[in-house]
Structure formats: structure tokens, C-alpha cells
Amino acid sequence: MDITETLAIPIPEQLDSPAVPDQADLDLTTVGDFTVPDPRMKIRDVNVFYGQKQAIFDVNLDIGSNSVVAMIGPSGCGKTTLLRCLNRMNDTIDGCRVEGRVEMDDKNVYDRKMDPVLLRARVGMVFQKPNPFPKSIFDNVAYGPRIHGLVRDRTDLEEIVHTSLERAGLLDEVKDRMDQPGTGLSGGQQQRLCIARAIAVSPEVILMDEPCSALDPIATARIEELIGELRKNFSIVIVTHSMQQAARVSQRTAYFHLGYLVEVGSTKDIFTTPKHQLTEEYITGRFG
Amino acid sequence: MNPTKQIVSGLARRQRAEKRFRLYGLTAVVLGMAFLLLLFGSIVANGYKAFTQTYIELPIYFDPAVIDPSSERDHQTLFSADYWKLVKTAVYQKFPQASGRKERRELTRMVSEGSAYELRDQVLENPRLIGTTQHIWLAADDDIDMLMKGYIDRNVPEDERRLNDRIIGYVDSMREVDAIERRFNTTFFAAGDSREPEQAGILGALMGSFLTLIVTLLLSFPIGVAAAVYLEEFAPRNRFIDLIEININNLAAVPSIIFGLLGLAIFINWFGMPRSTPVVGGLVLGLMTLPTIIIASRVSIQSVPPSIKEAALGVGASRMQAMFHHVLPIATPGMLTGTIIGMARALGETAPLLMIGMVAFIVDPPGGFTEPATALPVQIFLWSDSPERGFTERTSAAILVLLVFLIAMNAAAVYLRERVTKRF
Ligand SMILES: Nc1ncnc2c1ncn2[C@@H]1O[C@H](COP(=O)(O)OP(=O)(O)O)[C@@H](O)[C@H]1O
Numbered sequence: 282m283d284i285t286e287t288l289a290i291p292i293p294e295q296l297d298s299p300a301v302p303d304q305a306d307l308d309l310t311t312v313g314d315f316t317v318p319d320p321r322m323k324i325r326d327v328n329v330f331y332g333q334k335q336a337i338f339d340v341n342l343d344i345g346s347n348s349v350v351a352m353i354g355p356s357g358c359g360k361t362t363l364l365r366c367l368n369r370m371n372d373t374i375d376g377c378r379v380e381g382r383v384e385m386d387d388k389n390v391y392d393r394k395m396d397p398v399l400l401r402a403r404v405g406m407v408f409q410k411p412n413p414f415p416k417s418i419f420d421n422v423a424y425g426p427r428i429h430g431l432v433r434d435r436t437d438l439e440e441i442v443h444t445s446l447e448r449a450g451l452l453d454e455v456k457d458r459m460d461q462p463g464t465g466l467s468g469g470q471q472q473r474l475c476i477a478r479a480i481a482v483s484p485e486v487i488l489m490d491e492p493c494s495a496l497d498p499i500a501t502a503r504i505e506e507l508i509g510e511l512r513k514n515f516s517i518v519i520v521t522h523s524m525q526q527a528a529r530v531s532q533r534t535a536y537f538h539l540g541y542l543v544e545v546g547s548t549k550d551i552f553t554t555p556k557h558q559l560t561e562e563y564i565t566g567r568f569g
Numbered sequence: 570m571n572p573t574k575q576i577v578s579g580l581a582r583r584q585r586a587e588k589r590f591r592l593y594g595l596t597a598v599v600l601g602m603a604f605l606l607l608l609f610g611s612i613v614a615n616g617y618k619a620f621t622q623t624y625i626e627l628p629i630y631f632d633p634a635v636i637d638p639s640s641e642r643d644h645q646t647l648f649s650a651d652y653w654k655l656v657k658t659a660v661y662q663k664f665p666q667a668s669g670r671k672e673r674r675e676l677t678r679m680v681s682e683g684s685a686y687e688l689r690d691q692v693l694e695n696p697r698l699i700g701t702t703q704h705i706w707l708a709a710d711d712d713i714d715m716l717m718k719g720y721i722d723r724n725v726p727e728d729e730r731r732l733n734d735r736i737i738g739y740v741d742s743m744r745e746v747d748a749i750e751r752r753f754n755t756t757f758f759a760a761g762d763s764r765e766p767e768q769a770g771i772l773g774a775l776m777g778s779f780l781t782l783i784v785t786l787l788l789s790f791p792i793g794v795a796a797a798v799y800l801e802e803f804a805p806r807n808r809f810i811d812l813i814e815i816n817i818n819n820l821a822a823v824p825s826i827i828f829g830l831l832g833l834a835i836f837i838n839w840f841g842m843p844r845s846t847p848v849v850g851g852l853v854l855g856l857m858t859l860p861t862i863i864i865a866s867r868v869s870i871q872s873v874p875p876s877i878k879e880a881a882l883g884v885g886a887s888r889m890q891a892m893f894h895h896v897l898p899i900a901t902p903g904m905l906t907g908t909i910i911g912m913a914r915a916l917g918e919t920a921p922l923l924m925i926g927m928v929a930f931i932v933d934p935p936g937g938f939t940e941p942a943t944a945l946p947v948q949i950f951l952w953s954d955s956p957e958r959g960f961t962e963r964t965s966a967a968i969l970v971l972l973v974f975l976i977a978m979n980a981a982a983v984y985l986r987e988r989v990t991k992r993f
């Protein structure tokens with residue numbers, strides 16, 4: 282992995298774009314094909330509101346199987362909001378309302394009959410800031426399998442914990458100190474621990490919300506490498522503010538602007554031949 | 570004008586303002602400490618001597634003719650025998666020079682009336698004492714105790730003193746042969762209240778406070794934590810819940826005596842619970858402590874980083890699992906801190922207990938939640954009202970005991986708070 286490439290430091294969220302292009306004359310309907318063959322999840326006509334304020338407008342997007350789709354766009358454009366619709370983490374926010382359909386196996390996850398507990402076991406999540414439990418490394422990974430009753434005995438559990446840590450590329454670093462607190466690891470290790478915790482319940486989809494934004498370049502490179510590995514077994518949706526990262530890890534890219542999905546397509550096309558004016562201006566760095 | 574110059578010209582003024590402010594702060598702290606020291610100092614100075622008590626050594630002859638004329642060693646006979654007579658005989662023998670009726674009365678008054686019970690207990694425990702003569706240390710009367718502790722001024726004219734020259738002479742003569750001395754006052758920690766200072770102790774009040782606090786804790790901790798968890802995690806956001814929240818905060822500010830009135834009206838008059846008992850006191854104090862615990866628990870639940878809860882929900886924990894597996898364990902030290910502080914407040918509370926009759930004069934330490942009892946602060950209140958010098962001293966000593974408990978509880982709270990901050 283080329284470290285210099287990773288070192289292209291992403292634009293911090295706080296430094297908002299100085300010059301968002303004039304909207305009035307811009308068409309914000311989605312450019313490109315939002316469908317994929319055999320999708321794992323489907324987002325259809327989704328609108329999200331925080332109280333009176335609308336954060337997502339009429340978004341349609343498919344999440345493909347065994348591939349990585351990257352969501353990019355300027356800060357505040359609704360990437361996190363949309364991502365959290367996929368496992369209903371928005372439920373925990375007061376005043377957040379979701380309209381439209383998010384389908385998994387042709388069932389709407391927002392259906393009354395859908396239990397968010399089951400959904401979140403199938404759609405795992407890795408957060409922006411590493412958030413291991415203040416418990417041992419072992420217990421961090423074992424928590425999911427335990428509460429879902431995925432294991433019969435201690436041997437089973439140990440095996441799941443080991444394979445999860447191994448797939449998260451963390452086993453070698455922690456196998457001698459499984460009983461140490463997870464919070465004592467470095468930032469990059471903590472994030473990989475969180476990934477191990479997510480994959481321990483064998484989800485089908487993994488959502489990652491800027492998983493590297495709190496990490497140094499070397500730890501970032503490791504996570505990106507890991508995402509490439511995980512793609513073989515999971516469908517992955519990653520939000521990132523680093524275009525280089527999107528280019529490196531994803532097969533498809535969706536570009537958002539002020540709550541609209543402006544353009545979606547294969548990552549290669551988006552970064553070489555963007556069709557929408559906003560996409561082009563964003564990836565050429567004319568605004569952040 | 571040059572901005573640097575402008576800044577420099579104002580610097581001196583800003584530094585002066587800062588110095589002045591620091592001085593104010595320091596003065597406030599020093600004043601506060603001084604008052605605290607003064608308060609503690611006066612209590613300690615008044616109270617420390619109550620931890621000793623004057624005892625007189627007397628050769629007691631356990632006269633079978635007095636205790637057990639029939640020699641049957643019958644429990645009832647031994648129990649109701651006239652042990653005071655043994656004490657009287659012993660003092661008369663010790664001071665044969667006192668002959669008149671009045672002088673002899675003075676003599677016997679030197680020894681605490683409680684001595685008779687002391688002798689009785691010894692005999693009941695060991696009947697073989699009967700017929701023997703033992704040198705026994707018996708508690709002196711509180712006036713003698715005051716003399717030994719230097720509270721009675723010998724220079725005051727005789728008729729204005731509580732003890733006349735003759736008695737002072739007896740005491741001095743005993744002192745010369747070491748037949749009178751001050752010892753650690755076990756009675757103070759082992760007895761209940763009494764009309765006689767030298768027989769009065771705080772055990773009854775301590776037991777009362779202990780039983781009351783148990784009821785308080787059992788009532789307020791589970792309800793308080795459950796209410797806090799519900800309000801933080803499960804309550805819908807609506808007007809009704811807002812109203813409840815506001816009222817919980819208001820309740821925390823209600824004067825404690827109101828809770829006493831409530832207890833009197835509801836628990837005693839309506840439910841017919843026995844008055845003056847720890848169970849009622851505990852219920853009243855529990856209601857009083859409830860808002861404190863709810864508020865403290867909510868604050869400590871709120872202080873748990875939301876990322877922990879999100880992490881749990883993210884792997885598919887239910888809201889209750891996220892709460893009980895992750896949030897509550899982290900919030901526990903904070904909740905316990907709030908609880909201990911609430912308990913400490915309940916321990917020092919007097920007014921509501923007065924309302925429900927825990928102010929009665931009760932000699933026997935309570936053996937259960939439904940037996941009449943008093944509490945430590947109420948005992949202090951009762952003793953502070955008594956004219957005897959011996960009670961003044963015991964008031965301060967009881968305050969010291971109360972303070973020790975309060976400080977211990979607050980130290981426990983600080984310790985727990987330290988632990989929660991170390992976790993992150
Ligand atoms: N909890 C919330 N309450 C109200 N508004 C919110 C909340 N979270 C996000 N928003 C708003 O929704 C919009 C999208 O936010 P977000 O999804 O976090 O954007 P991104 O992740 O792309 O930076 C922003 O305008 C933000 O201010």
C-alpha cells in the first residue's frame with residue numbers, strides 16, 4: 282500500500298465548504314443507475330426528517346452483495362443519516378422520522394413487524410469513533426454472540442471470538458491479553474476490535490461511518506486492507522470524507538449533496554468521468 | 570494607536586483585578602475553614618470527656634440473706650432481690666464516719682442507681698458470687714463524674730455548689746487510695762436512653778437510626794433507580810413526562826418537615842402503622858430521599874457516553890440489554906454516590922421524625938422495625954434539652970458520633986466518585 286497516498290489528509294468536517302455552488306439552477310435528480318443485480322438491500326424513495334427539517338430527499342439506492350459501496354459528499358449532506366436508516370439506528374434519535382422503504386429480502390425494515398434487534402444482528406455497524414465496551418477484549422467480541430444465543434458452550438464462544446479477531450486482523454496483537462480492557466488498545470486496534478465485534482454475530486451487511494476519521498494513516502491503511510478482505514463475505518457500506526479512500530476501497534460510489542443522491546455509479550466512472558457538475562466539482566476539489 | 574501599546578496599558582489593571590479576585594476567594598475559603606474548625610473544636614471540647622466515666626471501687630459483699638434468703642438460687646428471687654442494699658452496706662462500711670440519716674443519704678447518692686442492675690446482672694450470670702466479697706468498680710453518680718472532670722468549681726460557696734464539702738472530702742480520700750478513677754465509658758455505647766446521665770447511652774438511638782436507614786434504603790434505592798432508568802431510557806417525550814420531571818425536581822426542594830406531616834397523615838393515621846417506629850421513620854425518610862436518588866441516578870446515566878449504548882444497540886442488544894449490560898454498570902458508582910449522600914442527609918434529619926413521634930423517651934434499644942425507637946439526631950435534640958451537665962456533655966459526644974458516621978458516608982461517596990472518573 283502506498284503510504285503517501287494515504288497521507289493525503291482528508292478535509293476535516295468542521296472546515297465546511299467555502300463555496301457550495303449556487304443551487305437554484307441545479308438539477309438534483311439522481312444521475313446514473315442506482316440499481317444492481319441481486320441487491321442485498323434496497324433503499325426506495327426514502328425521506329428523513331429531523332423534526333421539521335428534512336435531511337434526506339427521495340433517495341433510491343441498492344446495496345450490492347459482496348461489494349463495497351462508498352457514500353461521499355460534503356459534510357452535512359446526510360451520509361450518516363442515510364446509513365443509519367439501514368439498521369434503524371435512527372430510531373434512537375428523538376424527532377427523527379423516516380419515510381419510504383428500506384428493503385432487505387423484499388421486506389421493509391421499517392415495517393411494524395420488523396424487530397430492530399434482529400435487523401441489527403443482520404446489519405452490523407462500525408462507528409466513526411472507536412467505541413469498545415469498557416470490558417475485556419474477549420467480552421467485547423463475545424457480547425453479540427452471547428446475547429443472541431449463538432453459542433452453546435464456552436468452546437464455541439472462544440472459537441467465534443478467535444475467528445472474528447482473526448478476520449479483523451487483530452488476533453496476533455491481542456491473543457496474549459484477551460482479558461485486558463478493550464479501551465486500553467490503540468485507536469486503530471480499537472476500531473478493528475469494533476469490526477471484530479460486529480462480524481462476530483455474522484451479519485450480512487456491515488455499515489461503516491467514517492471508520493478511519495479518528496485514526497492515523499498507518500491504522501487507516503490497515504483498516505482499508507481489511508475492508509478489501511471482508512468484502513469477500515459481507516456487503517459493506519462505507520461513509521467516507523476522503524475521496525482517495527472511496528477510490529481505494531469501493532466498487533460503487535454514491536455522491537450526496539444537501540440530502541440528495543446526486544450521482545451514483547461504478548467508482549471508476551465516478552472518479553474518472555463524473556457526469557454531474559456537482560460531482561465533478563467535488564472530486565476535483567473545488568469545494569469540500 | 571498601536572494595539573500592542575493599548576494592550577500593555579491595560580495589563581496592569583487586569584493583573585490587579587485578578588489579584589483582587591484571588592484575595593476574595595482566599596478570604597472566603599479561610600473564613601469558611603475557620604468557622605468549621607470553631608464548630609468542630611467546640612463540639613470536641615465539650616464532648617470528648619463524655620467518652621470517659623468515673624467509677625468507684627467498692628468491696629461488695631453478696632449477702633445471701635439479702636439476695637437469696639431461701640438458698641434456692643431461684644431465678645425470679647435473684648432477679649427481684651434488693652441489690653441496692655448491697656451497695657448501701659458497702660458505702661456505709663467504707664465511710665463509717667458518716668452516721669446521720671442525711672449524711673448516709675449523701676453517701677449512697679455518690680453511686681449511680683444503675684449499679685444495682687449491674688450487680689444483678691453479675692449475679693444472674695454467675696450465682697457463685699453469692700456469699701463472697703468482690704471489689705467491684707461501679708459507675709459514680711453524674712455529679713461525682715462532673716467533679717472528677719473538673720466541671721465543679723471548689724471555690725464557689727458551698728451552698729451554691731451541687732456537692733458539699735463533705736462529699737468532696739470523700740471523693741478526695743478515695744482518690745488518694747485510687748479507689749475512684751475515670752475509665753472508658755462503655756455504658757455510653759452499650760445502653761439506651763436514661764433519666765440519669767451516667768446511665769444514658771446512644772445504643773438505642775444508633776439502632777433506631779440503623780433500622781430506619783435500612784427501611785429508607787430499601788424503599789428509595791430500587792424505586793429511585795427504576796424511575797431514573799425509565800425516565801432516561803423508556804419514557805416517551807411528552808407533556809405528562811415533563812410534568813413528572815418538574816415535580817421530581819420540586820419534591821427535592823420540599824422542606825423535610827412536610828414529609829413528616831405526610832407520614833403522620835398517611836402511614837400512621839390512615840394505614841394505622843405504629844407510631845414512633847423505624848418502619849414509619851424509614852418510609853418518611855425514604856420518600857424524602859427518593860427525589861435526590863432519582864436526580865443523581867439520572868445525571869449519572871446521562872454521563873455515560875452515548876457511544877457505549879450505540880455500540881450495544883449496534884450489535885443487536887435490546888434497549889433493556891444495552892441499559893443493564895453497559896450503561897448501568899458504568900453509572901453505578903455515580904448512582905451509589907447520590908444514594909449515600911441522600912442517606913447521609915436522611916441520617917441527620919430530625920424534623921420529620923419529630924412529626925411521627927420518634928421523639929419519645931425510649932430506654933430499651935429497639936429490636937425490630939416495629940418497636941418504638943428514636944434516632945441519633947433526635948436523641949441529640951432530646952439531650953440538648955436536659956439541664957444536667959452530664960447530658961450537655963453527652964449531647965456533644967452524640968454529635969461527634971453522628972459526625973463520624975456522616976463523614977464516613979461522605980468519604981465512601983468520594984471514593985466511589987473517584988472510581989467512576991478513573992474508568993474513562
Ligand atoms: N440528531 C440530529 N438532529 C437534528 N438534525 C440532525 C441530527 N443529525 C443530523 N442532523 C442534520 O441532518 C443533516 C445531515 O447530517 P448527517 O447525516 O450527519 O451528515 P453527514 O454525515 O453527511 O455529515 C445535517 O444538516 C445535520 O445538521
Ligand SMILES: [Mg+2]
Binds near residue numbers: 360361362
Ligand atoms: Mg457523518
